[in-house]
Amino acid sequence: MVGVPELPEVESVRRQLAPELARRQVLGTWADPWPGTRLSDVDRAVGHRITAVDRRGKFLLLPLRTGTATPLELVLHLGMTGSFRLVPTPSPGEDPDGGVSHVRVRLHLDDQRTLLFRDPRRFGRASVVPAGDYAGRVPTLATLGPEPLSDAFDPARFAAALATTRAPVKARLLDQRLVAGVGNIYADEALWRARIHPASRRVGRTRAFALHTAIREVLAAAIEREGTTFRDYQMVNGASGRYAEELTAYGQAGRPCGRCRTPLRRTTIAQRGTTYCPRCQRA
Numbered sequence: 103m104v105g106v107p108e109l110p111e112v113e114s115v116r117r118q119l120a121p122e123l124a125r126r127q128v129l130g131t132w133a134d135p136w137p138g139t140r141l142s143d144v145d146r147a148v149g150h151r152i153t154a155v156d157r158r159g160k161f162l163l164l165p166l167r168t169g170t171a172t173p174l175e176l177v178l179h180l181g182m183t184g185s186f187r188l189v190p191t192p193s194p195g196e197d198p199d200g201g202v203s204h205v206r207v208r209l210h211l212d213d214q215r216t217l218l219f220r221d222p223r224r225f226g227r228a229s230v231v232p233a234g235d236y237a238g239r240v241p242t243l244a245t246l247g248p249e250p251l252s253d254a255f256d257p258a259r260f261a262a263a264l265a266t267t268r269a270p271v272k273a274r275l276l277d278q279r280l281v282a283g284v285g286n287i288y289a290d291e292a293l294w295r296a297r298i299h300p301a302s303r304r305v306g307r308t309r310a311f312a313l314h315t316a317i318r319e320v321l322a323a324a325i326e327r328e329g330t331t332f333r334d335y336q337m338v339n340g341a342s343g344r345y346a347e348e349l350t351a352y353g354q355a356g357r358p359c360g361r362c363r364t365p366l367r368r369t370t371i372a373q374r375g376t377t378y379c380p381r382c383q384r385a
């Protein structure tokens with residue numbers, strides 16, 4: 103199965119990186135100079151200490167203590183194929199990536215290790231920005247909705263926002279402004295669980311509350327089992343995660359619905375492959 107890292111996978115990476123990177127000083131950096139990359143100002147991290155590894159939606163945020171009035175932040179996004187490796191910092195003359203291919207960013211740390219950001223398809227991001235100042239720099243982050251597992255994700259506000267447009271509900275979930283971090287996989291899973299057709303343009307208050315609950319349930323369960331596994335996705339240590347045995351909708355077209363046994367159907371919504379039950383998910 104191929105897919106992009108979603109919130110549970112990014113949270114899993116965050117939990118692995120946090121103890122390795124917190125309090126480490128960045129001694130030097132390298133970023134792929136190819137103009138098509140989404141890498142900017144990575145060298146501004148040099149000389150500063152990483153204070154934490156945080157997450158907003160599918161973004162990793164690494165605050166940098168600068169010792170000045172303007173703290174900085176390293177913003178990382180895995181895109182479609184991004185992953186991290188921690189390797190011993192190579193000596194001069196050795197392969198700077200320790201045999202790892204498609205490396206786009208290196209952060210040399212003060213513990214003789216180097217963090218490699220590997221990204222074959224180059225949709226990932228690494229940018230150093232003034233802390234919290236995303237407008238014009240990282241637009242998706244600037245307009246990101248509330249964290250789905252936090253109290254800021256309020257069911258009444260979610261229902262009211264869903265009622266304001268007639269766009270397909272799945273498109274509203276994917277655009278990140280109603281709620282952060284719900285991608286293609288967990289949108290399909292949550293809509294199946296809430297029995298809402300992904301193309302539905304009218305989601306009333308009761309169904310919106312059910313969808314709010316379903317989003318939290320599917321994300322919490324996925325974080326619990328350390329995210330779903332993907333061919334191009336690897337953990338920080340290079341080991342791949344576990345297989346997604348519990349997906350009920352995403353990628354299951356043709357298989358019987360877990361509730362009503364009707365074969366699940368595949369369609370396209372918001373340019374994304376979408377799987378749903380034509381019988382028990384109602385428009």
Ligand SMILES: [Zn+2]
Pocket residue numbers: 359360361362363364379380381382383
């Ligand atoms: Zn069904």
